[in-house]
Amino acid sequence: MNEKHSRIPLPAAPMEGVDESTWMDVIQKMDEVYTRLIDDEVELEKKNAELEQSQQFIFSVLTSMSDVLVVCDANGLIEQANAALCELAGRPEDQLRGTQLYALLADASSVALARAAMDKADAPRAGEAIELNLLDRQGQAVSVDANCTPRIGGNGRRVGTVWVGRPTAELKRAYHEMRAAHEALKRTQQQLLHSEKMASLGQLVAGVAHELNNPISFVLGNVHALRKYCDRLQTYITAVHAHAHAHEPEPVLQALRQMLRIEHLMGDLPSLIEGTLEGAQRTADIVHGLKRFSAMDPEERKPVNLIEVIERAIHWVQKGRATPVEVRWQPGGQCMVMGSAGQLQQVMMNLLQNGFDAVGHSPSPRVWVSVEVADGQVRVALRDNGPGIAPEHLLRIFDPFFTTKPVGKGTGLGLSISYGIVEQHGGRLSARNAAGGGAEFLLELPQA
Incomplete structure (x- = not known):
C-alpha cells in the first residue's frame, strides 16, 4: 500500500493557499478510501465463495435425492429439475427446462390433478x-x-x-411382499397352534382310550347277547311254524318256550337296546368332543360359556392322568365371553396340564380353579400346591420354546401359544407365585 501511495506525485509547486499539510491530509483520505475498497473487494470475494459453496451444496443435495424434484413457475413451466427426474424421464435438465410439466404426465387424469393443484389459490403451505x-x-x-x-x-x-x-412401484412391490410374508406367517402360526393342540391331544390318549372302553364294552356285550337272543327267537319261531303245520299240542310249545327262556329274553330286550343306544351315544359324544378340540378353529368369535369350557378341560385333563389330582372347582351358572370355544379350551387345558405336572410329586396334589366377574371382566384363577415358579423363570415363562421339563416331556409352546390366544381375545394372562405357596395363573377376559 505504501508503495502505491509513493506513486501519487506531489505537485511540483505548491498551489496558492494550499500548504503541504493539506496535501498530506488529502493523501491520507485517499489511502483510507483505497484501503476500504480493498477490504470490500476481499469481503465480496468471500461472499462469492460462500455463495458458490452454498450453490454447490444445494446442487449436491438435489443430485443425491432419490425422490424426483421439479420447480415450476406460475404458468407450469419447468425452471429446474433434479437428477432423479432426468434419470426417470431419460432427458437432461437443459431439455426439460422451459417445457410444460404436463408433458411429463402419462394420462389426462394426472394432468387434471396437477393443474388443479397448481391453480389452487389457497394451497396449503405444507403441501x-x-x-x-x-x-x-x-x-x-x-x-x-x-x-x-x-x-x-x-x-x-x-x-x-x-x-x-x-416412485411407488418399488414401495408397492415391497408392500405386496410384506403382505405375502404376513399371510405366510399367519398360516405358520395357525399350523403351530394346531400342532401344539395335537401335542396336547396326544397326552390324552390314555384317558380317552379308557373313556371309550366302557361304552364300547357295553355295546359289544349287548350285541353278543342280542345275537344269542336272535338265535333263540329264530329256533322258537321255526318250532312255532312247524308245530302249527303239524297240529302239535300246546304243551310241547310251552316246554320249548321255557327251555329257550323266551319270557326272560323278551323282558331283557328293551334294556339291552337301551344300553346299546346309551353306549353308542357316549362313544359319539367322546368322538365329537375330540373332533371339536382337534379341528382348526374359525376366525369368527361367538358367545362362549366359559364354565362349560373349564369343566370340559378339567374332565379331559383328568382322564389323561395316570394318578388322580384333586381339583377344587365350584361351577356356577353361565359366564359368557366372546371368542372361540376350542381355543379357550386349549388355554384352560394347557394351564391345568401345567398345574397337574407341577404337583406330580406332591403327597396330596391339589389344584384350585375359581371364576369371578367384576366390572365387565371375567377373572379365572388357577392355583396349585406345587413348588411354585423360580424367580428367574417368571420373566421368561411365556417365551416360546422355554420349558423347565426334561427333553421330550414338553415343547415349551403351550404357555406361549396360550398367551397369544388370550391376547387375541382381548384379555390378559399372567403368572405369579401364590401367597400360600405354589404357582397361580390369572386369566382375564372381557365379559360378553
Missing part, C-alpha cells in the same frame, strides 16, 4: 399429496406419490410450485 403417473424413458407410466408445495416470492405471493415425488 398436499397427489398420486400422479409420470412417463419414464420407455414411455411407460410410473406411479409417483407427489407432494405439491406453493413457492412464495419476496412479495408474499405465489410465484410457482415445487413438486417432490417418490
Whole structure:
C-alpha cells in the first residue's frame, strides 16, 4: 500500500493557499478510501465463495435425492429439475427446462390433478399429496406419490410450485411382499397352534382310550347277547311254524318256550337296546368332543360359556392322568365371553396340564380353579400346591420354546401359544407365585 501511495506525485509547486499539510491530509483520505475498497473487494470475494459453496451444496443435495424434484413457475413451466427426474424421464435438465410439466404426465387424469393443484389459490403451505403417473424413458407410466408445495416470492405471493415425488412401484412391490410374508406367517402360526393342540391331544390318549372302553364294552356285550337272543327267537319261531303245520299240542310249545327262556329274553330286550343306544351315544359324544378340540378353529368369535369350557378341560385333563389330582372347582351358572370355544379350551387345558405336572410329586396334589366377574371382566384363577415358579423363570415363562421339563416331556409352546390366544381375545394372562405357596395363573377376559 505504501508503495502505491509513493506513486501519487506531489505537485511540483505548491498551489496558492494550499500548504503541504493539506496535501498530506488529502493523501491520507485517499489511502483510507483505497484501503476500504480493498477490504470490500476481499469481503465480496468471500461472499462469492460462500455463495458458490452454498450453490454447490444445494446442487449436491438435489443430485443425491432419490425422490424426483421439479420447480415450476406460475404458468407450469419447468425452471429446474433434479437428477432423479432426468434419470426417470431419460432427458437432461437443459431439455426439460422451459417445457410444460404436463408433458411429463402419462394420462389426462394426472394432468387434471396437477393443474388443479397448481391453480389452487389457497394451497396449503405444507403441501398436499397427489398420486400422479409420470412417463419414464420407455414411455411407460410410473406411479409417483407427489407432494405439491406453493413457492412464495419476496412479495408474499405465489410465484410457482415445487413438486417432490417418490416412485411407488418399488414401495408397492415391497408392500405386496410384506403382505405375502404376513399371510405366510399367519398360516405358520395357525399350523403351530394346531400342532401344539395335537401335542396336547396326544397326552390324552390314555384317558380317552379308557373313556371309550366302557361304552364300547357295553355295546359289544349287548350285541353278543342280542345275537344269542336272535338265535333263540329264530329256533322258537321255526318250532312255532312247524308245530302249527303239524297240529302239535300246546304243551310241547310251552316246554320249548321255557327251555329257550323266551319270557326272560323278551323282558331283557328293551334294556339291552337301551344300553346299546346309551353306549353308542357316549362313544359319539367322546368322538365329537375330540373332533371339536382337534379341528382348526374359525376366525369368527361367538358367545362362549366359559364354565362349560373349564369343566370340559378339567374332565379331559383328568382322564389323561395316570394318578388322580384333586381339583377344587365350584361351577356356577353361565359366564359368557366372546371368542372361540376350542381355543379357550386349549388355554384352560394347557394351564391345568401345567398345574397337574407341577404337583406330580406332591403327597396330596391339589389344584384350585375359581371364576369371578367384576366390572365387565371375567377373572379365572388357577392355583396349585406345587413348588411354585423360580424367580428367574417368571420373566421368561411365556417365551416360546422355554420349558423347565426334561427333553421330550414338553415343547415349551403351550404357555406361549396360550398367551397369544388370550391376547387375541382381548384379555390378559399372567403368572405369579401364590401367597400360600405354589404357582397361580390369572386369566382375564372381557365379559360378553
